[in-house]
Amino acid sequence: MKRAVTTVVVVFFVGALSLVTAGASAAAPAADTPTFTKDVAPILYEHCVVCHRPGEVAPMTLIRYEDVRPWSRAIKAKVESREMPPWHADPRFGEFRNARGLTGEQVATIVAWSDGGAPRGTAADLPVVPAFPDGWAGGEPTYIIEMPVEFELPTQGEIDYHNFYTPVPFPEDVFLKGIEMRPGNRAAVHHAGAYNVELSAHTHLKDGLLYWDADDQLVELGTVRQTSRETLAGVTPGSEKLISYVPGRGYEEYGRGAAKRLSAGKMIHFHMHYQPTGRPERDRTLLGLYEYEGRPTHEVVNSLSAVGPSTYIAAGSELQSLTLPVIPPMVEDWELIGITAVPNAITIHGLSPHLHLRGKSMTYVVTYPDGRSETLLSVPNYDFNWQHYYDFAEPKRVPAGSTIMVRTLFDNSLKNRYNPAPDKEVYWGEQSWDEMYAPQIRVTLDRYDLSKPPGKTQ
Ligand code: HEC
Structure with a gap:
């Protein structure tokens, strides 16, 4: 495979910036093995169930022990590789108020739990499942x-x-x-x-979709049309x-x-x-x-x-x-x-x-x-x-x-x-x-x- 490094430097002086412009476990785990109810559930509830719950986009729910147990190895792998929770900023730079991510200690807890046979733990330890009201995150909008x-x-x-x-x-x-x-x-x-x-003056709406006046074709985003006089962007x-x-x-x-x-x-x-x-x-x-x-x-x-x-x-x-x-x-x-x-x-x-x-x-x-x-x-x-x-x-x-x-x-x-x-x-x-x-x-x-x-x- 050809490997080339090409650098294109584009210097722009733009006014753009100014103009725009848990029960007991089946197999008794080692005494120091973390358990689902005490150690793992709190992490999942805080960092994962926002997406891993019924009706959400993630492929499985991570709420009950029965849901989580079959996924213990996959969970270990994804948190070790830092693929989950999804967050892609290099932690060395910047501080973000919406940062996601687990601490090294949290990752180590999940790894030790998975490697230790993913024990359930004691019911009394289980934290409350967070509530996700199916309403507006910011309260009722204006x-x-x-x-x-x-x-x-x-x-x-x-x-x-x-x-x-x-x-x-x-x-x-x-x-x-x-x-x-x-x-x-x-x-x-x-x-x-x-x-x-x-919208361009040369377009019209039908059922919420945008069409070119000239031929009733759907306006595809980012496309332009050339007429004899002008270039039109939809x-x-x-x-x-x-x-x-x-x-x-x-x-x-x-x-x-x-x-x-x-x-x-x-x-x-x-x-x-x-x-x-x-x-x-x-x-x-x-x-x-x-x-x-x-x-x-x-x-x-x-x-x-x-x-x-x-x-x-x-x-x-x-x-x-x-x-x-x-x-x-x-x-x-x-x-x-x-x-x-x-x-x-x-x-x-x-x-x-x-x-x-x-x-x-x-x-x-x-x-x-x-x-x-x-x-x-x-x-x-x-x-x-x-x-x-x-x-x-x-x-x-x-x-x-x-x-x-x-x-x-x-x-x-x-x-x-x-x-x-x-x-x-x-x-x-x-x-x-x-x-x-x-x-x-x-x-x-x-x-x-x-x-x-x-x-x-x-
Ligand atoms: C922002 C939403 C979101 C959060 C938060 C999140 N996940 Fe996910 N997760 C997804 C989605 C979407 C997928 C499926 C697509 C993908 O793999 O990227 C997924 C996939 C996974 C998979 C792989 C499933 C498979 O089919 O192999 C695992 C394991 C997993 N997540 C574990 C976790 C754990 C553990 C946490 C918390 C530490 C977490 N996720 C946090 C959205 C999320």
């Missing part, structure tokens, strides 16, 4: 927006992404202190996203991400005076990725909106891609470059470096790397005006199935004159077990067999204080 139609899933096979649109039902912009995306059917929704978008590039749903996480609150603007006159876009369960399933996902009371100080911007070649320039909603240099076939570590200057002070609230199946790793590094560098986040083993948002415990203030560099590796070789076609060149695209480079970043712009009269920046 507004609830439904997906415009109910989606009926095929029972098997690969399901393409589905995009549904519904108008923002408010006459004026609304500021939100929090948002929750709640699947109607948690077993069916693999992951999803909601956006605030503007959805304008200045679209703002509202929230992502991945199992175990679909509720976000901004806090610290920050709020997210929901623009009136635009559409709410439900970007849905479904997985068949083998049974007939239906879904109608909901979006819960929590209105900010009063006037927020700062507006949260989720820049889809703040660093590098896929950066959107908001002014004039012009697509900077919805492209990625072509990734050659059979290349293991294909490197892409994007550098973005920060012309105005920003506060970074969190980061969310987004790549597709060839994505291997991503690291965000900020270099301050005094020359100091700091790694904000390193995801050494990117996994397309887990679209995490890494939410800083303390927001990072990045002064004017700093730069943000994102280093990404793609693996288009046979070594990548997720690679659908190592012998092919890979281009930018919406589909998972195409590739993306989206080092997403959530910022507030320090100098725009919304609580002050317009024109007066700090």
